[in-house]
């Protein structure tokens with residue numbers, strides 16, 4: 066409401082005054098103002114694209130809309146002023162300029178009713194992804210303003226009429242179907258049909274040298290564009306790509322009860338695309354490599370390809386037809402796309418344990434943030450689209466899908482689907498917020514979904530659960546009560562369905578229970594024999610810290626491998642790890658339990674997770690002298706796993722764990738022989754990236770001849786990107802502390818931080834546990850740089866910068882440095898303070914500070 070009032074005040078006074086400066090970016094206030102004022106928006110756009118990628122793309126844009134009264138109108142155009150060559154309002158030239166990425170049309174140049182503002186400009190290349198033979202737009206979240214003047218916000222949907230003038234021989238694709246094509250003197254002019262209402266971030270076009278494949282499926286023409294030159298590869302993938310899309314379309318039309326909303330259906334395979342895919346309405350873009358598979362493709366690659374296709378296709382309804390009003394609800398469209406994708410794809414892959422896959426892909430990563438003081442809510446405040454990058458992280462990618470699965474369980478599959486149908490129909494071609502959906506679902510169920518949403522979606526953190534057992538006669542259970550509380554002391558309750566596993570030697574029993582309040586009693590437990598363990602996270606379903614009682618903890622540490630079901634074992638491991646973080650399981654005990662269980666773990670997904678836990682315990686939780694004492698047993702266990710591994714991917718998991726933890730002189734010598742190609746490992750092919758990783762691990766251990774190893778590895782690396790990366794990281798691996806200090810000092814300058822993965826590798830090795838004492842000096846300057854890192858880097862960089870800096874530390878001094886930094890910077894931006902608190906969480910726990 067506040068934003069709206071401010072908007073009216075600004076508009077009211079602006080008739081006579083010079084228009085108020087809207088400030089940089091796209092603020093929520095500006096967006097609200099425009100949504101209130103602008104109606105019936107249409108763009109007529111044309112772009113002239115030269116073959117030479119250095120020559121500017123020229124553009125012309127006409128925005129047509131209606132106003133209730135004359136008022137200043139703010140367009141977004143994030144380019145230098147000289148790139149705007151002319152502006153006309155209703156045919157009259159307007160003298161305006163570009164400031165802070167905006168063009169303000171003064172009130173006297175606007176009128177009540179229909180308005181027409183015309184721009185001539187040079188498009189910025191920033192969002193055009195120009196290559197020698199093709200270009201493609203990628204405007205999410207608010208990058209259309211880098212290309213043309215527009216209202217760059219998700220809730221000002223517009224109809225687009227587009228014309229592209231491209232070199233002869235190029236293909237052109239856009240959201241609308243092609244309606245006309247004219248060729249003259251070396252250029253082609255393609256006109257596209259006017260689109261249905263779309264937000265700027267979903268408007269897109271692609272032009273360039275592409276091959277086109279066409280097919281019919283269920284009475285619909287599907288096309289895809291690609292640049293693959295291997296004809297056999299195209300032939301091998303072609304039918305599958307059409308079939309997967311056709312199947313997803315059919316499934317979604319059925320589930321939503323709404324026909325595909327965008328007329329024609331095209332998709333484009335882009336080499337080295339930034340994401341897996343992007344859901345531009347009627348013209349999806351994909352990363353070519355994940356769709357065009359080789360003959361050797363694994364089951365996992367096939368599953369991932371089917372998933373990304375189903376995900377992007379689901380967006381045609383979830384995100385495209387109904388769009389979030391503001392980017393703080395971007396999580397909704399992502400969650401729904403994933404949710405639908407799982408329903409569409411999983412039944413076609415019966416050999417995969419999908420529930421275990423869901424558990425391990427979501428819970429550990431979500432907990433790693435949600436257990437800390439720096440966690441955030443799924444729904445966050447977003448004041449300006451400039452900061453939209455801060456919305457993304459494990460809470461929306463990993464926690465939100467868990468939360469949505471809970472919602473469907475609580476509401477029921479059918480009612481949930483009907484609620485979604487109503488939501489899509491009511492807001493079709495428009496926008497909605499999360500709360501709009503909550504109201505619809507709330508009306509369909511006895512549950513109080515608004516209360517549910519407050520704990521799960523609008524607030525941060527997670528519940529803590531304990532079980533209280535009462536015994537009856539003859540060793541039988543009288544009752545089991547489940548108690549939840551809010552560790553952040555706000556009194557929140559997280560209603561959820563749990564499956565409680567009662568474990569016996571070699572068997573188990575699952576009891577469903579719906580916890581709606583602070584306490585719930587499992588009625589079906591009465592009269593059952595006393596279990597050896599109680600696992601509240603049974604079936605990998607519940608979300609929270611599930612505190613293990615002593616008996617269950619001790620039993621699981623000794624006998625986890627005896628549990629006959631892979632999903633229950635996975636859930637038990639995740640729970641044990643969480644209890645380690647809560648200081649309820651000792652590090653040495655967990656380490657020993659893992660070494661006992663690993664030889665018997667025949668599920669590859671579980672084995673990989675346990676290997677990751679062992680590695681973390683080894684470096685972070687064990688003090689250096691205990692590490693040395695336990696290294697021989699760990700190395701022996703990993704080597705025997707390596708021999709036992711049945712497939713290349715199993716063997717690779719064991720080998721990578723060995724490479725990362727090896728510490729004994731004999732072990733290091735063996736790894737050196739593997740690196741020197743004197744020693745081969747049957748059944749395991751090692752490629753260039755593996756050899757580079759070995760060389761780096763040998764160097765940080767100062768293995769005999771480490772500097773020669775690094776030099777040789779740089780020389781023998783064939784791939785030019787990898788070669789340059791290793792040369793960049795090498796100083797961070799040096800045994801000479803002065804060289805390492807200079808390696809760190811480089812990062813003071815933004816130009817040395819451009820290659821973010823290279824910087825992160827360097828930070829990781831500078832702060833390696835074996836170099837911990839010396840690396841103490843890097844923590845404070847890394848914290849001092851964090852703000853600048855956020856301002857100049859990509860969206861995931863600040864978190865990764867902190868993680869790479871702190872993950873090798875366990876000392877009280879390191880923890881104190883972080884605490885002191887936070888105490889002496891009380892004005893530090895909250896989001897970044899949370900980033901630090903989350904990154905430092907494990908350090909604080911281990912150091913006991």
Ligand SMILES: [Zn+2]
Pocket residue numbers: 376380398399402
């Ligand atoms: Zn998506």
